[in-house]
Amino acid sequence: MKTLALIAPCVLGISTLAAQPLFTGSEASLSTGVYGNSCKSPFTFLYNTASLADGEASAGLYASNRYMLKELAVYTATATLPVAAGGMGLAMQYTGTSAAYHEMQWALAYGQSLGRVQIGAGAGYSIIRVPGYDSYGALAWAIGTVWRVTPQFRSGMQVVNSAGSRHGRNPSEKQPIALQVGAGYEWSEQLLLSGMITKEANSPVRVQLSLQYLIQKYFLAGMGVIADIASPWFSLGWQWKHVEAMVTAAFHPQLGPTPGLTVVFRSEKDADKK
Amino acid sequence: MSIRLTIIVILSWLSIAAAQEESDPALYEEQLETLALEQEEAAIDDTHWQYLEHRRRHRLNLNKADAEDLRALELLTDLQVHQFLQYRQLFGPLLHLYELQAVPGMDIATIRRILPFVTVNNTTAAFEPLRKRFTGGDEKLLVRASQVLERAKGFRGPDSTRAYPGSPLHLLVRYRYQYRDLLQYGFTADKDPGEELLRGRQRYGFDFYSIHLFVRKLGIIKALALGDYSISLGQGLIHWQGQGFKKSAAVLNVKRQSSILKPYTAAGEYNFLRGTAITVQCNRVQSTAFISFRKLSASVKSDVAGDYITSVATSGYHRTASEWSARNSVHWMSAGGNVQYNRGRLHAGVNMICHAFTVPFRALPEPYDYFSLQGKRWSNFSVDYSYTADNVHFFGEMAADKWLHTAILQGMIISAAPAVDMALVYRNIAPGYQSVAGNAFTESSRPENEKGMYTGISVRPARWLQVNAYTDFFSFPWLRFKVHAPSTGCEYLFQIIYTPNRNTEMYCRYRYEQKGINRREEDRGPLMVEPATKRNWRMQMSWKPTPDLQLRKRVEWLGYNLGAQHHAGFLAYADVRYARPFRPWQASCRLQYFATDNYDARIYTLENSVLYSAAAPAFFNTGFRWYINFSYKCSGVFSSFSNRKASALLGISAGQLVYTNAGGISSGQDELPGPVRTTVQLQVICSW
Numbered sequence: 001m002k003t004l005a006l007i008a009p010c011v012l013g014i015s016t017l018a019a020q021p022l023f024t025g026s027e028a029s030l031s032t033g034v035y036g037n038s039c040k041s042p043f044t045f046l047y048n049t050a051s052l053a054d055g056e057a058s059a060g061l062y063a064s065n066r067y068m069l070k071e072l073a074v075y076t077a078t079a080t081l082p083v084a085a086g087g088m089g090l091a092m093q094y095t096g097t098s099a100a101y102h103e104m105q106w107a108l109a110y111g112q113s114l115g116r117v118q119i120g121a122g123a124g125y126s127i128i129r130v131p132g133y134d135s136y137g138a139l140a141w142a143i144g145t146v147w148r149v150t151p152q153f154r155s156g157m158q159v160v161n162s163a164g165s166r167h168g169r170n171p172s173e174k175q176p177i178a179l180q181v182g183a184g185y186e187w188s189e190q191l192l193l194s195g196m197i198t199k200e201a202n203s204p205v206r207v208q209l210s211l212q213y214l215i216q217k218y219f220l221a222g223m224g225v226i227a228d229i230a231s232p233w234f235s236l237g238w239q240w241k242h243v244e245a246m247v248t249a250a251f252h253p254q255l256g257p258t259p260g261l262t263v264v265f266r267s268e269k270d271a272d273k274k
Numbered sequence: 275m276s277i278r279l280t281i282i283v284i285l286s287w288l289s290i291a292a293a294q295e296e297s298d299p300a301l302y303e304e305q306l307e308t309l310a311l312e313q314e315e316a317a318i319d320d321t322h323w324q325y326l327e328h329r330r331r332h333r334l335n336l337n338k339a340d341a342e343d344l345r346a347l348e349l350l351t352d353l354q355v356h357q358f359l360q361y362r363q364l365f366g367p368l369l370h371l372y373e374l375q376a377v378p379g380m381d382i383a384t385i386r387r388i389l390p391f392v393t394v395n396n397t398t399a400a401f402e403p404l405r406k407r408f409t410g411g412d413e414k415l416l417v418r419a420s421q422v423l424e425r426a427k428g429f430r431g432p433d434s435t436r437a438y439p440g441s442p443l444h445l446l447v448r449y450r451y452q453y454r455d456l457l458q459y460g461f462t463a464d465k466d467p468g469e470e471l472l473r474g475r476q477r478y479g480f481d482f483y484s485i486h487l488f489v490r491k492l493g494i495i496k497a498l499a500l501g502d503y504s505i506s507l508g509q510g511l512i513h514w515q516g517q518g519f520k521k522s523a524a525v526l527n528v529k530r531q532s533s534i535l536k537p538y539t540a541a542g543e544y545n546f547l548r549g550t551a552i553t554v555q556c557n558r559v560q561s562t563a564f565i566s567f568r569k570l571s572a573s574v575k576s577d578v579a580g581d582y583i584t585s586v587a588t589s590g591y592h593r594t595a596s597e598w599s600a601r602n603s604v605h606w607m608s609a610g611g612n613v614q615y616n617r618g619r620l621h622a623g624v625n626m627i628c629h630a631f632t633v634p635f636r637a638l639p640e641p642y643d644y645f646s647l648q649g650k651r652w653s654n655f656s657v658d659y660s661y662t663a664d665n666v667h668f669f670g671e672m673a674a675d676k677w678l679h680t681a682i683l684q685g686m687i688i689s690a691a692p693a694v695d696m697a698l699v700y701r702n703i704a705p706g707y708q709s710v711a712g713n714a715f716t717e718s719s720r721p722e723n724e725k726g727m728y729t730g731i732s733v734r735p736a737r738w739l740q741v742n743a744y745t746d747f748f749s750f751p752w753l754r755f756k757v758h759a760p761s762t763g764c765e766y767l768f769q770i771i772y773t774p775n776r777n778t779e780m781y782c783r784y785r786y787e788q789k790g791i792n793r794r795e796e797d798r799g800p801l802m803v804e805p806a807t808k809r810n811w812r813m814q815m816s817w818k819p820t821p822d823l824q825l826r827k828r829v830e831w832l833g834y835n836l837g838a839q840h841h842a843g844f845l846a847y848a849d850v851r852y853a854r855p856f857r858p859w860q861a862s863c864r865l866q867y868f869a870t871d872n873y874d875a876r877i878y879t880l881e882n883s884v885l886y887s888a889a890a891p892a893f894f895n896t897g898f899r900w901y902i903n904f905s906y907k908c909s910g911v912f913s914s915f916s917n918r919k920a921s922a923l924l925g926i927s928a929g930q931l932v933y934t935n936a937g938g939i940s941s942g943q944d945e946l947p948g949p950v951r952t953t954v955q956l957q958v959i960c961s962w
Contacts (some may be wrong), residue, residue: 053582059724116819147825149778149817157827157848159867177508177866177896181829183815197829199844201869201896201934205831 004024010199027074028224030062030247032210035146035154035184039242041264042078045089045109047180047196048158049120050146052111054095055082057267061109064260067252086112089122103128110141118146118156126175140175155183176201190214204228215217220246229253235262241265320605320886321504322348324450326391327885329621332454333393336374337367343455345531348517349387353530353661353667353687353695356619368394371470379689381734387781406792407489411453413962418446419883420955421467428468428593428943437943438468438593445471445480446541459487464541468593479594484546488537496560497553502538502546505564506530507612507673508658509624510714511681511703511721515545518558518713523769523783525730525744528685528697528715529660534562534612541573543590545711563611569602574618574633582636594943608710619662625673626655629710642753645679645706654709665689671714679706681721683714688700695742697730706750717763723752728839740771750790761790777818785810793837804936806836814936824851834874843875844868845893858907864929865900870895884925886959895951901929927955 034051042060044051059079068070078091096102103232109122109223121143129135144158160178177200184194189215198206210224220237230253237246248260325346334343336358336941357379358688362368371394374385402410423465428438444467450460463480478957486501493619504515509530516532525870535553540548551564573596583604592601610627635648637643645800656673670684685699698716704852705723715728726748733741749762769783791806812830819825826849834841847866854860870876876894893899905925933939933949940946 117823117825147817147819149815149819150774153774155815155817155827157846159865172638177867177869177898181827197866199869204842205844206697232792244648 002163003073005242007083018091019195027062027064027076027207027248028210028226029233029246029260030076030262031196031208032222032224033184034196035156035182035194036212037151038186038189038192038214042089043076043091043262045080045111045120045122045227046076046078046091046107046142047089048146048156048182049089050111050118050144050156050158051144052080052087052109053085053113053118054111055085055087055113055144057081058264059183059234060262060264063258063261064248064258066258068259071098071100078201083110086110089125095225099131101128101130102237110264111144116148118148120144122148125136139250145186146213152186153183157181220244222246222248232270237262280943294888300890314844316583319517319542319545319879320539320888321536321540323335323886323888324539328452329391333391333723335395336371336392337362337394339392342533346533347388347391348531349391350384351379351526351687351695352469352531352669353689354384355663355746356662356667357689360383360475370394375596378692378694380907381693383740392498396560397620407453411451411878414452415960416446416448416451416886416957418444418887418955418957420887420953422445422946423672423952424946424948424950424955426940426943427947439474440465440468440470440476442467447480448539448541450539456490456492457488457660458537460539461485462541464543464590466591467613468591468905475592475598481947482541482543482590484538484541487538494554494924496555497533497535497551497554497562499535499537499551499564502548503551504536504538504546505551505562505610506532506534506536507629508623508656508673509669509683511671511673511683511712512625512654512656512709513610513711513850514713515547515711518715521728521744521746521765521767523742523767525732525742525767526687526697528691528699528728528730529667529687530715535564541590544586544588549608555920558617559613559615564609566606566648568606570606570631571597571601571630572604572633574603581633583631583633584636594783602608603633606630615962619839621658621660622656625658626653627656627710627727642755642758645708647708647710650790652721653706653711653839654708656681657950673707673709675706675708677706679704681707681714683716683721685715693734695732699726699728702948703946714804717746717748717765718750723750723842725749725751725834738773740773741769742769743767746959756792757803758792758801759790760905761803761807763789764788780815781813781875783810783812783814785812791836804837806834809833822854824853825849825897826851828879830879841871841875843870843872843877843878843894845879847879847899859905861902861904863900863902865898866893867898869896870894883929883953883955885923885928885959887927887955895933896935897931897933899929899931901927901953903927920960921960922962923957925955925957927953927957929953 013027027236030041031047033040034044034047040054040056042058043062057080064074065081066074068137074093076093077093078089080087080089091107093105103126105124107119107122107124111118111120123139123141125139127135127137138191140161142158142160144156146154146156148154158180161175178198180196180198180203182194182196184192184222186192194210196208205228207226207227209227210222212222214220218239220239222235225232231251233248233250235246236243242265244264248262250258309736313921341355341359344350344358358377361377371389374380375377394485395440417508428436430436430440433439445465447463448460450458452458464469464482467815469481472479484502486499487501490496492498500641505513506516509511510518514530516536518530519527535551547564548568549566551562553560553562560708573584574581575584579864587600592598607630608627610624612625614623616619629652631650635647637646637648653676654673656671658671660667660669665688667687669761673681683701685697688696688919690696701716701724702720703724707722712721716724717726718724726746728744732746743766746765751760753759765787767783769781771781773779787808790803790804791803793804810832812828814822814828816826829846829848832843845866845868846862849862849864851862852860870879873894878890878892880888880890905923908922938945939949939951
């Protein structure tokens with residue numbers, strides 16, 4: 001039973017990770033602030049490159065152990081920088097273990113504001129290595145837009161990898177095309193409600209709903225659900241001056257829990273804004 | 275009077291009225307989309323679109339308009355028309371368009387829809403001599419060329435062996451002269467892809483020609499048509515060639531309303547009559563008579579009993595040898611008329627139509643086709659009525675065919691409260707009832723073999739919120755195509771429209787449909803009729819961040835279930851439209867992604883291209899679709915040839931459909947060599 005429990009997520013993990021470019025990572029809690037104003041994190045551009053247009057300087061680290069399996073560990077590091085009329089983002093992600101299947105991805109993205117419309121674009125490169133089998137890399141790209149409809153309401157859309165670049169020797173092994181549409185509403189500077197619909201080729205539609213709440217300026221709480229697989233997640237964090245730390249727990253009905261830890265560093269100016 | 279002025283000033287301050295809203299095709303896109311979905315992949319009949327564009331330039335004067343003028347917009351329900359006329363009768367002519375908000379039954383959404391086409395004016399038209407009708411009008415010439423750049427199978431190979439002898443170019447030429455609503459004449463010529471032009475079988479030019487002359491308000495002659503025209507009678511049980519919507523998110527749009535007689539100016543080669551028609555008005559009695567002689571393209575077979583029609587070709591394609599042999603193979607004569615009495619809130623009419631064909635129709639030897647149209651002659655007659663009692667509008671039609679099979683359609687539209695409107699439609703159409711060109715408010719495409727009850731409700735609990743819903747329960751007492759047993763079905767729709775401000779609109783729609791269909795267990799065993807269900811979610815948002823720019827995105831997914839089978843479809847797109855006021859050019863583009871498991875989970879979406887051209891193709895498999903439209907208006911052209919104000923509208927559209935998981939597009943002779951289809955369209959409209 002233990003073996004089965006190990007194999008099943010590995011197979012699932014490999015199939016989904018191999019199919020997933022960096023921009024469509026499954027760590028739902030990181031995507032919470034994509035369509036928010038005050039709840040943004042340096043990870044949000046992974047879900048919509050246009051969110052970089054807000055031009056914040058920040059850096060973030062994320063580590064998780066999917067389904068409590070070390071073979072499916074995920075480490076992500078990101079940094080965002082303000083540049084003229086927008087922002088730039090850099091990300092790196094490592095998944096798996098060096099002894100078995102592992103995958104490494106880099107991404108570079110840029111977002112710019114055109115008034116109430118923000119646009120962004122990015123490119124990523126991923127390498128998959130399976131010792132004793134093969135190793136191959138592929139390019140992916142993304143374009144996104146965020147609409148600031150009202151000060152409280154934002155909505156956006158991102159297309160990833162529309163060319164469907166090959167990801168292996170077999171022509172059928174391709175990076176999947178993915179499209180993501182979402183919206184967020186900030187009831188106040190403390191409370192953000194958001195939803196996201198993601199469609200990857202050959203996969204069912206994924207619907208994510210989340211809520212993030214800032215308690216007394218120092219504590220962060222979040223919760224959400226990936227509706228199609230009924231997988232909830234919860235997060236609790238603490239922020240002080242330029243630093244923010246958050247612990248996340250996600251639960252899959254069949255595969256079990258996934259713990260995660262996020263650390264975010266912000267520039268002094270952006271921290272004061274918050 | 276001062277009270278009315280005060281009301282108007284207050285309303286204009288409050289508002290809202292979006293009265294300054296410039297005309298935008300999106301205002302009637304919902305209707306066009308609904309129409310396109312009903313007609314599936316056929317190009318849209320643009321007759322009504324042309325009429326609305328004409329109205330946009332020559333706005334309807336609300337202080338002079340009669341009920342028929344208002345109905346012709348097809349943007350108001352009959353109840354709204356009655357309420358408006360009653361208001362005008364009580365309070366006199368409108369002082370300003372803002373006053374529309376004070377008319378009972380007129381909500382903001384309706385006012386926004388009609389604003390581009392109406393005006394308020396108290397000037398009285400001076401006497402105009404008849405000859406002015408022939409000299410004072412507008413002339414318009416439209417030339418449209420479109421082509422798929424990739425060569426389909428039918429276009430490949432040497433000329434002698436390929437299936438389509440003509441070029442892949444689609445060419446449309448249309449000329450129209452129009453003097454207000456009083457005189458209109460013109461012609462249309464159309465060449466479909468694969469058809470020849472000025473050579474081979476088409477030595478005389480185009481494959482299809484249509485001409486029309488239409489006169490209105492000439493003494494007691496209310497309308498006179500020569501050439502091609504369309505006839506719409508009653509509620510469509512016996513004959514309807516105008517625009518006929520069926521169930522849609524416009525839940526109150528349940529009543530067929532159109533002028534009986536209209537000129538035919540579209541490029542479609544089937545849905546019209548050819549001959550002469552006249553409408554005469556004497557006091558409260560109006561009479562229409564028409565006679566038509568035309569040819570039909572139909573497949574004709576022969577056996578020992580003689581020739582018979584197996585199917586009528588409605589596509590208008592005459593490319594291959596078999597399509598050419600079916601071209602104009604049957605002569606069709608139609609004659610009929612209508613007498614109606616109108617008095618205030620009451621309308622009552624009697625309708626009749628007879629058809630004669632040179633080749634008879636014959637039923638297929640299949641049980642489902644037992645009641646289909648048979649013989650060389652067919653006739654239908656009906657009685658229709660409408661009556662408005664306070665806040666309720668009743669309407670209906672009772673019809674019979676030549677074998678006295680009956681069809682009944684009864685409906686009512688109720689304005690239950692200022693913010694609540696309802697609609698009910700009951701229909702009971704006998705399995706044996708048939709009509710040649712019926713198109714009523716039914717589940718089936720034609721009014722036959724159906725019983726059903728439709729209820730719709732529209733609620734506006736707040737200015738920024740509208741909720742629309744309908745339910746429809748129906749049954750088919752006899753077998754149908756691919757449904758080899760009597761069956762039942764139902765359909766629901768629920769839609770919430772959120773409009774936080776005049777620049778933003780969001781809606782969420784859920785539609786559920788269940789209908790019986792044949793199914794065979796793993797291609798073996800007995801054929802069973804099982805319910806197939808479709809669940810459809812749609813979310814759409816439109817937003818104008820600036821007055822020039824309109825952004826829109828839509829996400830839609832669909833689940834199709836039949837027995838243990840489940841198929842899903844997904845579609846999303848983003849639209850950008852840029853049109854700067856008082857600038858000669860505008861542009862729009864779309865990027866769309868779709869992924870469906872198969873054809874059963876297909877999703878339809880309306881696509882605009884150049885003016886008067888739109889289609890709603892079905893999207894299935896996985897891929898992308900993009901297109902760009904650009905138009906430029908040149909004013910003052912041809913000034914050296916004419917002293918009138920002349921202009922030319924240039925339109926360009928280019929787009930691609932790219933499948934990422936399929937080897938080819940289409941099938942048969944239309945099959946393309948690769949997974950890409952590129953379409954280019956060019957159009958020039960010269961007006962003078």
